[in-house]
Amino acid sequence: MGSFIVANLIWVSVAALTALVRAVYPPALVAGVLLVPVTCGLTRMAGRAARGVSVNLGQFGHGVRCRFWPHLALGAGQSLLLAVASVNVAVGLRAGRALPILAAVVSGYVALATWLLATAAWPLLLDPQRHAMPLRAALRLAVTVVLRRPVGLVAIASIEAVFIAVTVQTVVPALLLPSYGALLAAHYVLPVADSLEGRGARVPG
Numbered sequence: 001m002g003s004f005i006v007a008n009l010i011w012v013s014v015a016a017l018t019a020l021v022r023a024v025y026p027p028a029l030v031a032g033v034l035l036v037p038v039t040c041g042l043t044r045m046a047g048r049a050a051r052g053v054s055v056n057l058g059q060f061g062h063g064v065r066c067r068f069w070p071h072l073a074l075g076a077g078q079s080l081l082l083a084v085a086s087v088n089v090a091v092g093l094r095a096g097r098a099l100p101i102l103a104a105v106v107s108g109y110v111a112l113a114t115w116l117l118a119t120a121a122w123p124l125l126l127d128p129q130r131h132a133m134p135l136r137a138a139l140r141l142a143v144t145v146v147l148r149r150p151v152g153l154v155a156i157a158s159i160e161a162v163f164i165a166v167t168v169q170t171v172v173p174a175l176l177l178p179s180y181g182a183l184l185a186a187h188y189v190l191p192v193a194d195s196l197e198g199r200g201a202r203v204p205g
Helices: 002-024 029-050 057-065 068-095 098-125 135-148 150-167 177-197
Strands: none
Touching: 002 029, 002 057, 002 177, 029 057, 029 068, 029 098, 029 177, 068 098, 098 135, 098 150, 098 177, 135 150, 135 177, 150 177
């Protein structure tokens, strides 16, 4: 638990730093990508815990370094897609006309699909059993998980969204909620993916 609290503090500190940078200089939206590596570190720890393997801050560092540039690019693309879709939803609903509202609905579905895929993909990308799995193969598996268990993933993704919203607004929950979200996703996604691939449930320490 101590390792997760420290990892949560790192995550929250980076989140606060990126928020401060954007507040001081609004065009610096790119600073948000700094959250991708630390989220990878937290997800790696969650994957280890879900596998019943010992967890320490060394695994956080391993998750940060693992496929650093591909993960950074993927996270940046995911964030950009979510941001654009969210803006389109807001603009379309404010316009109040048929075509903008239709565009808002489509953008809403794009945002939902992106968030669901991210919820399934990151635990697989940082899974200690799948460290050698190619990026594309992991993403294809994530899509399969989403298609097989859409209702469960909607529930997990919704809980994660609430955790993030609470974390960025209050101090005490920030010590716990980021890792809880990662653990919840890992405990749900990894067994589903294992069953699809016929894998075992554990990884050697």
